Amino acid sequence: MSTDSTNNNVSESIFAKSILGMMMIAVAVSALVLGVVAVLAINSDSTAESSSGASSVEVTLTEFKVTFNPSVVPAGDVTFTVTNNGTVDHNFAIPSLNARTAMLKAGESTTLEVKGLVVGEVEYLCEVAGHSAAGMTGKLSVVESGGDMSMASSGNPMASSVSWQQMDKMMEDVAMKYPAKTSGIGNAELPYTMSDDGFKVFSLTAKVVPWEVEPGKFVDGWSYNGMIPGPVMHANVGDKIRIVLKNELPESTSLHLHGVRVPNAMDGVDPYTQKPIEPGATFSYEWTATEPSVGMYHSHHNAQVQVPNGLAGAILIGDWKAMAMSAAGGRTKDANNVAEQEVVMVLNDSGTIGLSLNGKSFPATSPYSLAIGESMVVHYYNEGNMTHPMHLHQPSGLVVAKDGKVLESPFWADTLNVAPGERWTVVYTPKDAGVWAWHCHILTHAETPEGMRYMVTALIVK
Numbered sequence: 153m154s155t156d157s158t159n160n161n162v163s164e165s166i167f168a169k170s171i172l173g174m175m176m177i178a179v180a181v182s183a184l185v186l187g188v189v190a191v192l193a194i195n196s197d198s199t200a201e202s203s204s205g206a207s208s209v210e211v212t213l214t215e216f217k218v219t220f221n222p223s224v225v226p227a228g229d230v231t232f233t234v235t236n237n238g239t240v241d242h243n244f245a246i247p248s249l250n251a252r253t254a255m256l257k258a259g260e261s262t263t264l265e266v267k268g269l270v271v272g273e274v275e276y277l278c279e280v281a282g283h284s285a286a287g288m289t290g291k292l293s294v295v296e297s298g299g300d301m302s303m304a305s306s307g308n309p310m311a312s313s314v315s316w317q318q319m320d321k322m323m324e325d326v327a328m329k330y331p332a333k334t335s336g337i338g339n340a341e342l343p344y345t346m347s348d349d350g351f352k353v354f355s356l357t358a359k360v361v362p363w364e365v366e367p368g369k370f371v372d373g374w375s376y377n378g379m380i381p382g383p384v385m386h387a388n389v390g391d392k393i394r395i396v397l398k399n400e401l402p403e404s405t406s407l408h409l410h411g412v413r414v415p416n417a418m419d420g421v422d423p424y425t426q427k428p429i430e431p432g433a434t435f436s437y438e439w440t441a442t443e444p445s446v447g448m449y450h451s452h453h454n455a456q457v458q459v460p461n462g463l464a465g466a467i468l469i470g471d472w473k474a475m476a477m478s479a480a481g482g483r484t485k486d487a488n489n490v491a492e493q494e495v496v497m498v499l500n501d502s503g504t505i506g507l508s509l510n511g512k513s514f515p516a517t518s519p520y521s522l523a524i525g526e527s528m529v530v531h532y533y534n535e536g537n538m539t540h541p542m543h544l545h546q547p548s549g550l551v552v553a554k555d556g557k558v559l560e561s562p563f564w565a566d567t568l569n570v571a572p573g574e575r576w577t578v579v580y581t582p583k584d585a586g587v588w589a590w591h592c593h594i595l596t597h598a599e600t601p602e603g604m605r606y607m608v609t610a611l612i613v614k
């Protein structure tokens with residue numbers, strides 16, 4: 153459904169030809185709109201400088217990638233803290249300076265002191281045979297040190313001694329990575345099987361998997377079927393539904409059907425309505441769907457840990473594309489009154505996954521695309537612990553349903569507060585072409601001194 157098909161619509165060639173350039177405009181617009189630049193910390197009392205005066209740069213090695221934090225380094229003496237986050241041996245070398253670390257085993261870390269880096273570019277690589285060819289090489293930008301560009305610190309923990317040129321470079325580097333490829337994607341459509349007794353049977357397995365939240369950053373993701381968010385289930389009013397949940401987690405769990413009308417015994421609130429599903433055990437939730445729902449399914453056991461760590465997904469009962477367009481009643485100026493896309497957007501801010509849209513942090517978030525006059529029905533789901541004012545730069549959305557109930561009076565909003573547990577259904581029908589930033593408007597959920605991050609994606613209108 154939705155997010156998957158959307159990804160496919162946005163081919164890389166489109167990005168290669170035009171989107172990156174357009175995205176840069178969006179970046180510039182976004183930076184202005186977000187207004188973050190004014191409060192960025194630029195401080196000559198660098199927190200990133202050691203007592204020896206060397207700047208610190210973190211280098212992370214994985215298969216087969218080398219990532220730097222920050223992504224550009226100031227000229228002068230630099231201490232590289234090199235960590236092998238991969239599964240095989242790697243090292244880090246700058247051949248032109250004859251500087252290299254020893255071979256690092258998986259999980260090992262070391263430091264590499266480099267003196268007198270000069271402004272320009274230096275080539276780096278992993279020296280294990282074949283690894284540079286596989287991608288573990290590149291050029292590191294060395295820029296002038298901060299000097300008198302400094303301003304007062306805002307106290308931001310991200311503060312470091314960077315000039316505005318360094319900051320612009322870092323922001324551009326991040327923006328140009330969008331949409332960054334990461335392993336794993338959530339919200340895949342979950343196929344069902346029909347049982348002999350007439351149930352649509354959906355199978356879920358809860359288990360912990362390595363989840364790539366942003367490029368190179370793997371966390372312990374608590375997943376349904378190995379993905380975050382869990383797979384999307386679609387059913388119709390009148391269906392007999394059975395969800396078979398196998399628990400492969402290190403602790404008990406249970407599954408609550410949030411916003412779905414089910415008998416009390418199927419409400420998933422252990423120990424009241426059932427016993428906890430212990431590790432290794434399986435439990436079946438079954439009921440007959442009597443009402444349309446924009447439902448969440450999520451853990452109701454140690455939920456403040458399990459849900460933000462990833463145990464959440466969408467269950468949609470009824471034809472919400474049709475219901476949303478019917479509720480919109482032609483007000484969005486859709487060309488044919490048909491929704492071309494349905495998008496589930498799960499918001500999160502806590503646990504191992506952290507600030508994210510559909511389990512990914514910018515620049516790993518998925519872009520969406522539409523043509524002028526087409527419509528996209530978006531279901532916002534907040535599975536986190538904070539409210540998120542979701543803002544699409546263009547167009548305004550017509551809010552047509554709250555928590556799976558169609559509104560008697562749909563209303564327009566370009567910024568919509570989505571509180572924990574809420575689902576809002578919005579019809580977006582663009583009128584103007586461009587790459588439109590789409591993000592949470594709590595600014596610390598969207599930007600850092602190193603560029604856009606976390607709850608940011610884009611709608612590309614052709």
Ligand SMILES: [Cu+2]
Nearest residue numbers: 540592594597
């Ligand atoms: Cu937010």
